[in-house]
Amino acid sequence: MKRNTGQDRSITKNWRPATQAIRGGTMRSEFGETSEALFLTSGYAYDCAEDAAARFNGDQDGMTYSRLQNPTVQMLEERIALMEGAEACRSMATGMAAMTAALLCQLEQGDHVVASRALFGSCRWLTDTLLPKFGIKTTIIDGRNIDNWEQAITPKTKVFFFETPANPTMDVIDLRSVCDLARSRGIVSVVDNAFATNVLQRPMEFGADVVAYSATKMMDGQGRVLAGAVCGTEEFIEDTLLQFTRNTGPTLSAFNAWVVLKGLETLDLRIRKQSNNALEVGKYLERRVEKILHPGLPSHPQHNLAMSQMEAAGPIFSLYVGGGRKQAHALLNALNLIDISNNIGDSRSLMTHPSSTTHHGLGEKARLEIGITEDMLRINVGLEDPIDLIEDLDQALSSAGL
């Protein structure tokens, strides 16, 4: 069914990303509302039975059921596609629904996937547990080295899957080399771009085929709703992804789509300010703790690569406090301002201990392999005054005897 976005794409596609974030995808009802409307409806009524039939067989534009189309959801999808510079986008109920759909929709028994080992915990469950259960082989590599990608390719390799920067080790993957290699071998590259978002990093400009999001993070940005999105070519979205999602139903609710639409309006402002705050906090911590992994600082082993593909380093980085879980937990427990929370991308500063929370399920061996030690903490730097954050960290480090 043809989608009527209410905007003329030949005009809107020329707007710059900051304009897209405010205007892209907007459809107005007969009331002319300035802020996008929230359409809480599961179904749609037809003027006559023939119209219903025409919509179902594709002869007539229009919506049929909110698992498949919803005006508020469609506005969000069009906005994300325009910001990304992608032909098309479909939103999902969560980031994990987006990752699962982006992979499963194009894979079948016997296929092979190569994935970078530093992935969000649940993404590692997809590659390590879910895909193999359905007869899809996976090879997990250190994605920082292009030779590892090349060596892992088999005649059955269908997909490369990675995130950059990666959670929580801040490994940076060379988008250009990995996506070029994939394309030259007819492999589809799927990039999880949740950390940077399309404001700071646009993987498709480096040759990525599919870009997937947890919109729960920076896109909502205020810790309110869960959401996800998958961007790709019109052909991939319409012919491959939609076949999977329209029948399996990982649909984003209209309410959550509306919240993310409002979040996108301030994404550019928030992510740049949070990136600056994270640099300030990082510079302080670099002098104060054993080691930090912040792609925006020259001490990060891949700082130059990170800065060649990102406009700024984002709000998230990791630190090693020395000692073990006892010291890391003591620091968290002594915080007065920063919350102990495993969410990221929030306008509030949040800290977590990955080994006992987000990456607990990965198991000790796999954790240590990627550098998630017991003394590692991850911080999401919010929009508070960075001096207050530094003072809070300083008193907490002292209280923890660090």
Ligand SMILES: *Cc1c(COP(=O)(O)O)cnc(C)c1O
């Ligand atoms: C949070 C996150 C996900 C999962 O997203 P949800 O919205 O929590 O389902 C996937 N990948 C990365 C990199 C994330 O940070």
